[in-house]
Amino acid sequence: MNVFLKRPLLFTLPLLLGCLVVAAPPATGADPVAQKKYGVQSIDLGELEKGIEQLEQAFSLFSLDPTLRDNLATAHALLGRKLLESKSYEEAAKHFGRGSELYPDEPRFHLLRGIAFSLAKNEEMARHELSLARSLGGDTAEGLYFLGKTYYDAGETDQAMALWEKAATLAPSESSLAGLLEKVRREQSVEERMERGHSSRFIVSYDSGTKTDNALAILDLLEEFYNSVGTDLGFFPASRIPVILYTRQDYREVTRSPHWSGGLYDGKIRLPVGGITEITPDIRATLRHEYVHAVVIDLTRGNCPTWLNEGIAEIQGRLEYNPPLGELEKAAKRGEFLPLKRLEGSFAGLEGGEVRLAYEQSYSLVDFIVSAHGWHRLRMVLEDLGSGLSLGEAMNRAFADVGLDYDGLFGRWRDHVLREVGGGGTPER
Template identity: 50%
Template sequence: MQKMTFACLSVVCLLAFLFWPIPSWADDPLIRNDYALELLNAGEYEKALEQLQKAFSFYPYDETLRKNLAVAYMYMGKKELENNRYLEAAENFDHARELSPGNSTYGMMRGIAFYLAKNYDASKFELRRAIDDGNRTTDIYYFLGRAHYDSGELESAVESLVKAQELEPGNKVVADLLEKIRREVTVESKMGKGHSSKFEISYDTEATSSLADAVLDALETAYNQVGSDLDYFPSARIPVILYTKKDYRLVTSSPEWSGGLYDGKIRLPIGGAAELTPQLKAILFHEYTHVVVNELARGNVPTWLNEGLAEYEGRREYNPPMAELGGVAKIGSYLPFSSLEGSFGGLSSKQASLAYQQSYSLVNYMIGAYGWFNVKEILVNLGRRISVDAALSKALGGFAMDYAGMVREWQNYMRKEFGR
């Protein structure tokens, strides 16, 4: 009896709902448009996009709706860029361009998204297309120059950056990059070339092609080993450059103790090396690890974690003594990790040795205590542009661990190992 009464009431409620008058604005595209603009101003881009899509479906020939829908797609694209979802951003910018083909800004933004995704061929195509459509700004020539530069097309990069500089002579970012590339052109124009499936190499005439081939083989091994550890395999081909020591200092302006550099390209001073030594192989593994770490963390990574992971991979190939760390561990006078989050470039040779060894020791402890999965999770969290403390706490929540607690645990471990 009770069930029947409930059923009857349900039917009555359903009928009432079906015949309830629909609000007049629900099918009014103009009201939806105004509501969407309010949502856009409030930063509610997904909801605004949904409203404009519905409005546009009713009036697909309304130019105001068409332009506003394009703007909503642009805002969604920018949001995806901020979240490091570059291909999704490119898709949104493409929708915007289809709706408003006369607006070349959307094509430029699509080209920038492809550049950030390391799809340089697609980036160059889109940026040139936007230039042909009349978009001749500093930004578009700057990113076109970067796409050429990262593709190893130095002369084309210079050409694009010169145009950017002509439009904005006081732009320091453009000027600094242009100066850097011109130094590289001077050195690299006479280099030999080679490539493997994942790497392309330029090498000074002091190096032999057999050494270049051995370097490529070692890097292919590093690609698989580091990729297996961090479960990540970059898709773009990675440039590698072997310099004389003199040219390395000229191009990179690195400190005297620097044995290699990754700045989007792996750069190594090989001196008079004629064969692949264990030390050189360790440096290759070290520098390649930076490639993976920077892609996972989108460049937002503390130096101690970046260098610690690189040292971990390099020391699996060649593991020299850690005298500086052993000395400070006995008295507990470590460098604060907060001071190791920025560049090591200003450190003396002895300070740099301690910084690298201390970074390696903490990362080695992290891998043993928490596993590779959680270490990768820290990098992925950092790639979402959150703080180091938040990234660690989120990844190590199952261990009830935060940044300070992890460092304390490592110090306790070191105390047991070295005594005080």
């Protein structure tokens, strides 16, 4: 199960551009006035890269013009915001960095650059830039939220809580902050009693009822999965991933997840396996499944429909433990699959047989794609999702050379399942 916290940005970026100058023809030679006019015109038309190129050339010749400096800094900020929205976080950070070069004492550029680094999971640079923004402009709710996130993701919950509590006082109408604080307090009440261990890529916290040998064995398994899953998906997360082993009761209290949930990933891998006496195939499968969510979320920057995310996780988990596809067989015989659109969102509201069918159908569809076309095409889809494309666009691009699109792939899978299992009807998409 994947529960990925998505936090909308609170901040707005006031424009530094004043009234746009009258349009001018493209600049020729070393004419900074013409370059400045053409650059502003390009920005006004939304051609940010072209505008920046012209303004940078003009600025290199006329760096004392304050309006030119303002226009250039704003152009970089606007392009940075555009890149943030398309999930190109590293590129966004470069443009915000150029803004901070032009205005070193302007906290907004450091704030925006820190946010970009945070979203790119570059915690060290994010913490540096966000701390610098605080020192230059005081505390803001946005800066405190993202700075707190760098501590939370590193397992430093006390520091994160202090920053988020201060953010909540600055933005009392932000209900998401209140909900986040409530969630983390539940975690703290349980996790402060836990033992901890770590490897090069994972941090594990575990209940006192769990033997240290078993907790360390789980770390070893995760290191193994890091390599094998990374080979299939062509991606190896750079950040250390927290893993928390709860008792079943504590897991329900902390996560408030559906009763059928056997684990989840929400930036941390959380499993109700506290007190285990051995690592069973089922536990191995759940551990691999949840680790895959960490990889997919990182690779796609959170832009992944649930059926695809869960389908990939199920493929990997079933390498460890592969129960029968009972619900899928029943659905195929009835010709009544779950609509694919319904499976793009969270599975949390599903119950009973629908839950099992959702997972089995997701597994079957992704397994069909991998079996017929290979992991490399699925990697192309995930990479395009990470660059901000929609699922339909990403699927169409990856399969265009074999004459398939999103609908065509779904149709072929449907025909395959009906042929293998038997049944009739036309599943709704």
